Amino acid sequence: MISRRQALRGLIGMFGTAPWLESQDYDNDPVLGPINVFDFRDLARKKLDPMAWDYLDGGSEDEQALRDSREAFKNLIIRPRMLVDTSKIDLSTEVLGAKLDYPIILDPSGGKNCFFKNGEMEVAKGAAAAKALQITNGGIDDLIESGKGPQWWQLTTGGQLQSKQTMRAFVKRLEAQGCQGICFTVDIMHVSHRERDMHNKLERSWCESGLPARDVNGNMPKAKNPWRAGLYPSRPGPLPTWQTLEELRSVTKLPIVVKGIMIAEDADRAVKHGASAIIVSSHGARQLDHVGATIEALPECVKAVNGKIPVLVDGGFRRGTDILKGLALGAKAVCVARPYLYGLAAFGQRGVTRVMQLLQTELALNMGLAGVPNIASIDRSLVRWRHEFKG
């Protein structure tokens, strides 16, 4: 009789799976229990305070865009190709000079300390172990300096871009640190109503510091400044415009990735004003609601860009098949946030790494089954919309 572990080793030998699997103890290591992103989601929900869970998983207002972001994948059908030699499956690609083992990137996310202690650092270590590129909000300088950090792009939402001086100081620091790109999020100029968080009376600053402890009766301390409805939106100063992007372009050679594009006209403007890439994104359905799914917005943006710069996409990608569909519609890479945050909440950095590995291997398996052994062989003919007749 052979043990489960021996059998697994045999399977690994047969399929030539990645070496990190060989040293893994499937019987005793809890991080290897969940078999997909949804299993990690269940674990994260069980482990987290309900208030932190709602902040992680929720969307804005009716959460219509949030539901759409998953539903839309059902309307896109893969057209598999048979009798193609897929004995070796190569996921490697290059985005703006960054060599990637696989086309899946960690999106920026605030609030990581609500999900795990030292969340930002845990994610960065997890991303480095998974050999993935991370878009970060910062706070990992020590890790970067130690040389053990992941490849990274720095997030900005406009604060550092108020004047040429602040822009210059910002990019100088990034260039010195070896940052590989700047991700400029353009869809968060006002903060939406995340109604779960409003009902929970979440204090937004807790998302950065981590939630305070509950008292013996399970109550949170009263929020000093809870997220409220009925406040007229206004911001103290002028907000960034396309001109800001042009100015940023003029002060750095670093690639600038514009995140939050949903329409062809803006994709075209991004190219004209100096973006190096765009991410088709609705901020995980956490900002304007009723914008549909990003996988639906992707084709018009790809068409408008017309190959001039890479187009990336995020929003609701949970499966290898979802990622395959995004690539087939023209995305150069797919970014994810909640999936690795589920991993973070469940197990810290090892959970982050494992989620990325599961997505990577699921994508490879689906590519093997679909007859596309490398990224270059994935094209628009690999998918059709459900209503689209292929005669």
Ligand SMILES: Cc1cc2nc3c(=O)[nH]c(=O)nc-3n(C[C@H](O)[C@H](O)[C@H](O)COP(=O)(O)O)c2cc1C
């Ligand atoms: C908890 C959380 C915090 C986020 N914070 C930010 C942020 O600070 N800046 C940003 O550009 N996007 C932020 N996002 C949006 C993600 O970068 C990304 O666009 C989106 O979540 C992708 O969808 P997915 O979570 O379904 O993968 C956040 C998302 C989540 C879930």
